[in-house]
Amino acid sequence: MLVFAASDKGGTGRSVTSANLAYHRALDGDDVCYLDFDFGSPTAAAVFDLPDVLSEAEGRGLHSYLKGKTGEPLRVDVWSRTEHPQLRSRPGGSGRLVLLPGDRTGGEFVTDDENLHRCVDLVLRLKREFDVIIVDLSAGRSYAMDLALAATSPRGGLGRLKTRWLVYHRWTRQHVMAAAELVYGKQGIVQAGIAMGHEADALSAAIRFVRAAVPNLESPLWSQVSPAQYAWMRQCDTQLEEIAAGRGIGKTRVLSSIPLEPVLQWQERLITDEDVHDRRIANVETWQKMGELAQRLTDDKYWGQL
Amino acid sequence: MGAPGKTTDAVLACGEVRTCLLPTREAVDQQVAERLLRLRADEPVRVSKRPNRYAVSPDVLTGVDCRLPTANGSKVRAVGTVTSRAALVEGRVLQATAYFSAPAGGPDRRRPWGYYLVRPGVLVPIGKVSPRAVAEGFLTRHHQDELDVGSIAEGQLSRISRLLADSFDPPLTTTDTRVRWAASPASDGDEPPLRFTVAEDGLRTLDLRLPPGTAPAAAAALCEDLALHDWLLTTVVDKLDGLRLGSADGKAALKVLRPLVDHLLHLWLPKARVERPLEALWDALEQEPGFSRQWETQVRRVRDQLLLQAILTQREALGASLTTS
Numbered sequence: 295m296l297v298f299a300a301s302d303k304g305g306t307g308r309s310v311t312s313a314n315l316a317y318h319r320a321l322d323g324d325d326v327c328y329l330d331f332d333f334g335s336p337t338a339a340a341v342f343d344l345p346d347v348l349s350e351a352e353g354r355g356l357h358s359y360l361k362g363k364t365g366e367p368l369r370v371d372v373w374s375r376t377e378h379p380q381l382r383s384r385p386g387g388s389g390r391l392v393l394l395p396g397d398r399t400g401g402e403f404v405t406d407d408e409n410l411h412r413c414v415d416l417v418l419r420l421k422r423e424f425d426v427i428i429v430d431l432s433a434g435r436s437y438a439m440d441l442a443l444a445a446t447s448p449r450g451g452l453g454r455l456k457t458r459w460l461v462y463h464r465w466t467r468q469h470v471m472a473a474a475e476l477v478y479g480k481q482g483i484v485q486a487g488i489a490m491g492h493e494a495d496a497l498s499a500a501i502r503f504v505r506a507a508v509p510n511l512e513s514p515l516w517s518q519v520s521p522a523q524y525a526w527m528r529q530c531d532t533q534l535e536e537i538a539a540g541r542g543i544g545k546t547r548v549l550s551s552i553p554l555e556p557v558l559q560w561q562e563r564l565i566t567d568e569d570v571h572d573r574r575i576a577n578v579e580t581w582q583k584m585g586e587l588a589q590r591l592t593d594d595k596y597w598g599q600l
Numbered sequence: 601m602g603a604p605g606k607t608t609d610a611v612l613a614c615g616e617v618r619t620c621l622l623p624t625r626e627a628v629d630q631q632v633a634e635r636l637l638r639l640r641a642d643e644p645v646r647v648s649k650r651p652n653r654y655a656v657s658p659d660v661l662t663g664v665d666c667r668l669p670t671a672n673g674s675k676v677r678a679v680g681t682v683t684s685r686a687a688l689v690e691g692r693v694l695q696a697t698a699y700f701s702a703p704a705g706g707p708d709r710r711r712p713w714g715y716y717l718v719r720p721g722v723l724v725p726i727g728k729v730s731p732r733a734v735a736e737g738f739l740t741r742h743h744q745d746e747l748d749v750g751s752i753a754e755g756q757l758s759r760i761s762r763l764l765a766d767s768f769d770p771p772l773t774t775t776d777t778r779v780r781w782a783a784s785p786a787s788d789g790d791e792p793p794l795r796f797t798v799a800e801d802g803l804r805t806l807d808l809r810l811p812p813g814t815a816p817a818a819a820a821a822l823c824e825d826l827a828l829h830d831w832l833l834t835t836v837v838d839k840l841d842g843l844r845l846g847s848a849d850g851k852a853a854l855k856v857l858r859p860l861v862d863h864l865l866h867l868w869l870p871k872a873r874v875e876r877p878l879e880a881l882w883d884a885l886e887q888e889p890g891f892s893r894q895w896e897t898q899v900r901r902v903r904d905q906l907l908l909q910a911i912l913t914q915r916e917a918l919g920a921s922l923t924t925s
Contacts, residue, residue, distance in 0.1 A: 323842070323844075323852070325773045353744065363744065364744055365748050365750065365751030365754065366750070366751070366754075369801055371800070371801070374800075386844060387842060387843070387844035387852075388842070389842065390775075414762070414765075415758040415761070415762070418623070418758070418761040418762065418765065418768065419754075419757070419758070419761065419776070421623065421768060421770070422620055422621060422623045422761075422770055422773070422774065422776065423620075423773055423774065423775055423776060424773055425773055451762060451765055452765070453765075454765060454766050454767075454768060455768065
């Protein structure tokens with residue numbers, strides 16, 4: 295399965311949640327690879343705790359590959375290379391977890407046919423080797439997104455692959471409206487996809503939203519707020535739900551809501567079982583919701599036309 | 601390859617073999633194999649059925665003019681053509697090879713293309729080279745601005761993958777392997793005929809000493825055969841490593857084991873297409889590290905696991921019928 299992770303704005307938790315998603319799928323036994331297409335600000339190496347990879351990827355990363363400067367994009371085996379103490383021993387029964395990093399100095403570039411062919415060849419090759427391919431796109435309507443839409447269009451070469459889109463947004467009015475605009479707006483994913491030959495219904499059936507950093511008002515985190523604050527937040531939450539529903543990104547189109555996680559506010563990282571149960575620094579709900587997102591990603595019940 | 605000394609004779613052959621599972625649900629029949637491997641209109645795909653089903657594309661030449669990798673960092677420019685081809689074993693495993701041979705020296709200036717085209721598959725250096733330095737550089741170094749035969753081989757795999765884009769549905773995920781090889785003529789010294797190294801990320805290197813006079817194509821065929829078996833072994837070992845042993849869920853184990861039986865276990869057939877004088881090299885690998893020995897052990901493990909699953913399933917069924925009756 296090919297999964298594109300998109301968001302309208304930066305800071306939506308797109309990269310960190312997608313990396314955790316990749317981690318959970320690998321724990322469940324899938325062979326997973328993670329492609330950092332965030333041209334301009336590749337962050338995945340940091341989330342997987344691979345400090346040396348940024349410099350190693352210089353001239354050998356995904357940008358260099360797409361531009362034809364290297365025949366082979368760098369691959370990094372996360373289990374064996376990570377500095378994260380709890381990830382270094384690969385759990386029994388887990389699948390491979392491989393990062394294809396971007397170049398630090400890559401930046402955005404205009405896509406042409408050459409890039410497209412290289413992108414298609416790479417994905418077909420990875421499809422032989424991996425069960426799940428997660429592509430982290432830059433924020434907004436980027437060239438990376440155009441490349442993804444072109445490659446997966448019926449004419450693009452990847453049209454027959456099972457493809458899913460995850461659109462991340464935070465739970466605020468601005469973020470909700472921006473996410474809806476990114477998908478359904480005039481310049482949005484659906485319209486851009488149609489222009490490239492996608493069928494509108496099929497494309498929107500393959501798009502789901504992931505709400506990130508959602509405050510759960512019933513969690514202990516908010517137990518100290520005053521009744522007035524609580525009532526106000528409750529009201530905001532209801533209003534947001536209405537706005538989301540009005541813009542076509544209501545609950546039925548949400549694949550998962552990841553709760554606000556203090557650990558992720560401090561550090562973009564993978565949340566491990568140990569963080570939750572032994573060190574008790576992360577909330578168990580976060581772990582469960584990440585797992586739920588990973589399960590639902592491949593569960594057809596949560597996909598398709600509504 | 602001739603003995604070193606004469607500048608016109610090849611003293612070195614180098615290449616890379618890439619091996620992967622053909623990404624279709626089932627193995628393909630001969631007709632489809634021929635369609636996939638038809639790289640040229642003027643030459644047919646060669647097919648054989650004994651001792652196993654095998655189809656190989658006609659050779660394709662790719663013109664190159666670039667620096668050769670050298671172990672000592674000396675700058676050597678070479679011009680000529682690289683031979684590449686793709687092959688399908690039992691309609692199931694896809695291999696692409698790109699290789700060249702090179703003499704120890706060539707003209708001091710670049711000649712017109714005609715000069716190089718009458719020497720298909722030969723890279724002629726400009727000036728003199730140390731064959732050993734090139735062989736070692738080829739096996740160990742990889743720089744962006746130097747010859748990359750691996751990407752020529754990968755180009756063949758990509759082309760075939762694109763043809764299959766509509767029926768892309770591999771029954772199991774497997775890691776592609778790359779075997780980079782360099783062959784020099786054996787001298788009277790007591791060097792081992794073959795050095796096989798497993799590096800990370802699917803890369804293997806193979807340093808060969810072949811009987812003088814061995815054709816580069818025969819060396820390439822030997823390397824393809826080694827690459828195929830190394831890939832089979834790697835794939836089965838990886839899958840068994842990832843197996844959750846003793847897990848209550850037998851279905852999960854079966855999901856891993858069944859594709860191995862369906863698609864891979866019957867493909868082990870060493871030396872199927874290796875010329876007789878080169879068989880000794882295979883035998884060296886059988887001694888150390890012992891390819892077939894390890895394979896037999898893995899195959900037994902697969903069968904034992906399957907047997908165990910069958911017993912457990914039967915017992916569960918029996919238990920269920922006892923509780924219901």
